[in-house]
Amino acid sequence: MAGGLAVSVEGIRWGISPIGWRNDDMPELGAEHSLGHVLSDMAVAGFEGTEVGGFFPEPEVLRRELELRGLDVAGQWFSSYLLQDGFERVDAAFRRHCARLAALRADVAVVSEQTHSVQGLKLGVFDHKPKFTADEWDTLVNGLNRLGATAKEYGLMLVYHPHLGTGIQTRDEIDTLMRRTDPETVHLLYDTGHLFASDEDVLTVLALHGARIRHVHFKDVRRDVLAACRKKHHPFLKCVLDGIFTVPGDGCIDFVQVFRKLHDFGYQGWIVIEAEQDPARAHPLEYALRAKRYVDELVKGLCDRS
């Protein structure tokens, strides 16, 4: 294997998302990459696991393909519409989602509230993010607490994903969400790329909410592209196509500090490389290999320190 771990940090598992090969929000991107191709690239690059992409088959088929390559599943994204559809409808869909994840022996269900989201719309993501009303906050908090209890029934942790262009994006919104939700059932997904592109302060969120983090997305940001996207009022998916995100070590986020602080918090669980780019411009295996080399250096640096 090209990227076997020389050293490791106990309790931390490294994964990579299929989003660098194929993007569920833009199915035309990388459609030529078969499941076998994507999973084999992940294994060749030296990763232990992945998240489930929308193009992945049902668990019975997927499990064999994963096992053949020694890969595990960390979790999968779930778009909740609690404000728009109400708890009962969302919970029914979430139960089906959790059952599939449990069949894959996954650890987390990634939830993001998409009511009023501009994530997939042709509206400037930096100008049109929604803001929830007081009533909407009540509904969201109550619904997430209950969905978190559902996740537990399936042996999973609900990890909430703050995201550009949604009602939970900024540091203030994350603070409120963490203060108002039940720490036993609602956990935090720490996605460095979205936090940086929103508020540019990834370490403060980590310092404030490190104890709630149960899942991590390592996504780097190209500072010049971020500035250009803001200036041109680009929609989210146009920002992705222009290359706002990349693998850790290739952008401007200080992952040495991030990784140290996560470790100081005693973080245990998955760290998933999630660098959505146009695969025609950023060769997915090349970037996966770069990412793995970089995180191996991070791990080595941490081990040398202690």
Ligand SMILES: O=C1C[C@@H](O)[C@H](O)[C@@H](O)C1=O
């Ligand atoms: O976790 C994620 C899943 C994607 O669907 C999303 O758009 C991406 O930006 C992300 O962070």
Ligand SMILES: [Co+2]
């Ligand atoms: Co993410």
